[in-house]
Amino acid sequence: MKFKGFVLGMSVWLGMTAAHAQEPLYTPKAQQVAGNVYAIVGPLGQRSEANAGLNANYGFVVTAQGVILIDSGASAHGAALLEKAVKAVTPQPIRWVLNTGSQDHRWLGNDYFARRGAQVHAQAATVQTQKASAEQQLAGLQRFVGDQLKGTQPGYATVVHAGPEAAVTLGGVQFEWVQTSAHYPGDTLIHLPQSSVTFTGDLVYVDRLLGVLPQSNVRKASQAFERLRALSPRHVVPGHGQVTDMAQAQKETGNYCRFLIDNIGSAARNMDALSETLDKFAAPAQFKHLQNFDELHRANMNRVFVDFESNP
Ligand SMILES: [Zn+2]
Known part of the structure; x- marks a missing residue:
């Protein structure tokens, strides 16, 4: 038993070393978007110790x-x-924290900033x-970042905005805060x-x-995207990926x-066969080049099909 434990320990250790060797340590760095507005663009891969679960964008x-x-x-x-x-950009303290959503990497650091005196804001549906x-x-994060989770407590907004749309001014900066419910129920976008x-x-x-995801709603996402188009921002800081413009966001x-919606949703409404539909739309040329395509596209189609089937 002792030997077995040792071997298991060794393989875990070797596995971790290999992962570390492949993935460079990620250090968040601010980039200026416009004037006093900055983005911190995280890596595109999965949560890991090397990226501290910061595989998303911040600002x-x-x-x-x-x-x-x-x-x-x-965390x-x-x-x-x-x-x-x-x-690295300013000596000013972080006085306000706004959550755009409820996925782990969007909010599990709330408590850290609240303890340092920041006021946390979110929309009611997000909370x-x-x-x-x-x-x-x-529990899920523990598998990816292990001991880095120590000292992390869920912390919730103390200033809750009713939504689905809110106009907020903090430090002289105006925000239009719009619920999207795209990826998770209660997700939002923040327009300046x-x-x-x-x-x-x-x-x-x-x-x-x-x-x-099972929690995602592609129809709400598509409606929210039209709302984003109406806002017509010059600079788009996406949830994931480089800071961009509306043209790339659209594409x-x-x-x-x-x-x-047009292909998979329609097929479900027509009561076409699921597997034939997934095969037919397996490799759309306009999206095939995107990172994570092979891992996600089929499952995405599957979830949209099931969604439209049960709720046409
Ligand atoms: Zn995300």
């Missing part, structure tokens, strides 16, 4: 009264890394999903009209294929949602 706005941080990271450890990236999924998210920047949360993915997210 912040520097004001004379303090920093407004958009999304707080996947207290990840939150401290985001704080460092902010500190509802956070509360419903906190336990499961922490003064700088024409939108932080889309998990509504927009570029460079990689978006994921349709890689807006059009993909339409593709799923």
